[in-house]
Amino acid sequence: MTQRATREMIVATADDLFYRRGFDHTSFADIATAVGISRGNFYHHFKSKDDILEAVIMKRLADRAGMTARWERQAPDPAGRIESFIHLLLVNGEKIREHGCPIGTLTSELAKLAHPAQPDAVRLFTLFREWLAIQFSALGQVEKADQLALELLSRSQGAATLYNAFQDRDFLEREVAAMKFWLRDVATTEAAHSTPQ
Template identity: 60%
Template sequence: MSASETRRQIADVADRLFYEHGFEATSFADIARDVGLSRGNFYYHFKTKDEILDAVIARRVSNTRAMLDAWEQAASSPAERIRSFIHILIANRTKIMAHGCPVGTLCNELAKLDHAAKNDAILLFTLFRDWLARQFAALGREADADGLALHILMRSQGVATLFTAFRDEDFIRREVADMEAWLQAQCPAASLLHSRQSA
């Protein structure tokens, strides 16, 4: 395995462990064990846990951009793209129930630690915020596009937090349906067009 492949594998494993156990609770030994590297070989690739965190955040940013690009390509209308964002709660419900939202949990932990990388992690939320704002602007809501983007982002975070606490599948499905109804109320003309196309 090449050095770049090993670094990528370390970042993949660290990403999972940071999500499942938290950044602070995950040790070098935990990551090295799950990757299957000796400590000496591990230090060849990453000297500090902060270097690994940087790689994890970069990996998440790259994956988020790829997901947003895929939603752009897959959906023909901005409203349908926003629905893709809303439905991520359903698609990821098993992971969310077990460990919370991967973006929210990382940002919250780094903020509590006052970690130097906390602003880098916030870029993950900013990607969603800017992308959602562009979708609302494309629906004719340019004046309040950013406010609408923050509202749906805030709502999804609240749903994820409560779902993690209560582990109620009916709750998350009701909330997703309610967010879809809210979206339709914001953009009735676009939603009507979607209904006709789906019929």
């Protein structure tokens, strides 16, 4: 295996362990054992757990940027792209049920630890916030785009947290349907305002 492939495997494994166990409860040894490499080889790639955390955050940012780019290719209109974001709750439903939202859990944990990388983790939310604001602007909601983006982020995070707590799939599906209805209302309201009287 090449050095680059080994490094990518370490980061992917750490990403999974940080999500399932938490950053604080995952050790160098845990990651090295899961990857199947010696501690010496491990230190060749990363000198500290914080270095791995930085790489994990960068991986998550790249993954989410790729996801939004894919949504833009697949959906011809902004409402359809925003629906793809909402539908992510169902796509990741089982993971959320077991471990919560990967972005929300990491951001919360790093805040509790007063970890210096916490602002970097917030960039994951910022990526979605800015992307959603662009979609709401394209939908015609230019002045309220950021407000609507934050509202949708808040609703999706609330739904993920409560689904993780209560393990109620029907609740999650109702919340997703409610968010889609809200989105249609936002789009319809803007269409009514832009129609010549």
